[in-house]
Amino acid sequence: xxxxxxxxxxxxxxxxxxxxxxxxxxxxxxxxxxxxxxxxxxxxxxxxxxxxxxxxxxxxxxxxxxxxxxxxxxxxxxxxxxxxxxxxxxxxxxxxxxxxxxxxxxxxxxxxxxxxxxxxxxxxxxxxxxxxxxxxxxxxxxxxxxxxxxxxxxxxxxxxxxxxxxxxxxxxxxxxxxxxxxxxxxxxxx
Numbered sequence: 171x172x173x174x175x176x177x178x179x180x181x182x183x184x185x186x187x188x189x190x191x192x193x194x195x196x197x198x199x200x201x202x203x204x205x206x207x208x209x210x211x212x213x214x215x216x217x218x219x220x221x222x223x224x225x226x227x228x229x230x231x232x233x234x235x236x237x238x239x240x241x242x243x244x245x246x247x248x249x250x251x252x253x254x255x256x257x258x259x260x261x262x263x264x265x266x267x268x269x270x271x272x273x274x275x276x277x278x279x280x281x282x283x284x285x286x287x288x289x290x291x292x293x294x295x296x297x298x299x300x301x302x303x304x305x306x307x308x309x310x311x312x313x314x315x316x317x318x319x320x321x322x323x324x325x326x327x328x329x330x331x332x333x334x335x336x337x338x339x340x341x342x343x344x345x346x347x348x349x350x351x352x353x354x355x356x357x358x359x360x
Contacts, residue, residue: 193225193356200354207345220245225356237275261337268295294333301326318358325351
């Protein structure tokens with residue numbers, strides 16, 4: 171009887187280790203950046219300073235991950251206040267009417283090694299489109315307080331005109347393609 175009891179205890183502990191795990195972005199170690207061509211000769215870089223994301227997964231390789239991400243459009247920063255204010259207007263994001271951008275993941279497919287493909291729906295303004303991110307999973311580590319952290323780098327390129335951002339539709343002044351780069355660290359919930 172004692173052996174059966176110990177077997178069930180071990181089974182319970184094993185099942186708990188692979189139970190649904192939730193992760194949340196660590197904003198002090200995460201960055202949401204973008205880059206767009208300017209005047210056809212150079213690039214303007216920017217970032218969003220306020221965002222939050224979650225991952226929920228039960229598989230160790232995260233292939234069953236449910237990923238959600240929200241960005242506060244009013245937190246945009248290109249290091250030029252006049253440009254930042256213009257980007258918040260209806261010419262671009264219309265931050266007053268559409269204060270957030272969202273991403274809802276639909277699949278997180280392991281390709282090779284630490285390379286994944288993240289698919290999902292990106293909503294900017296009033297438009298939702300399917301996008302794919304190339305993701306490099308950096309692995310997990312414990313921080314100084316014994317919290318488990320996971321790191322990811324993700325990139326994609328979107329056409330801003332697909333999202334009703336119609337300013338300069340020729341793309342001569344502001345390029346049509348916007349490269350998005352996310353360097354994210356997530357903290358595992360306790």
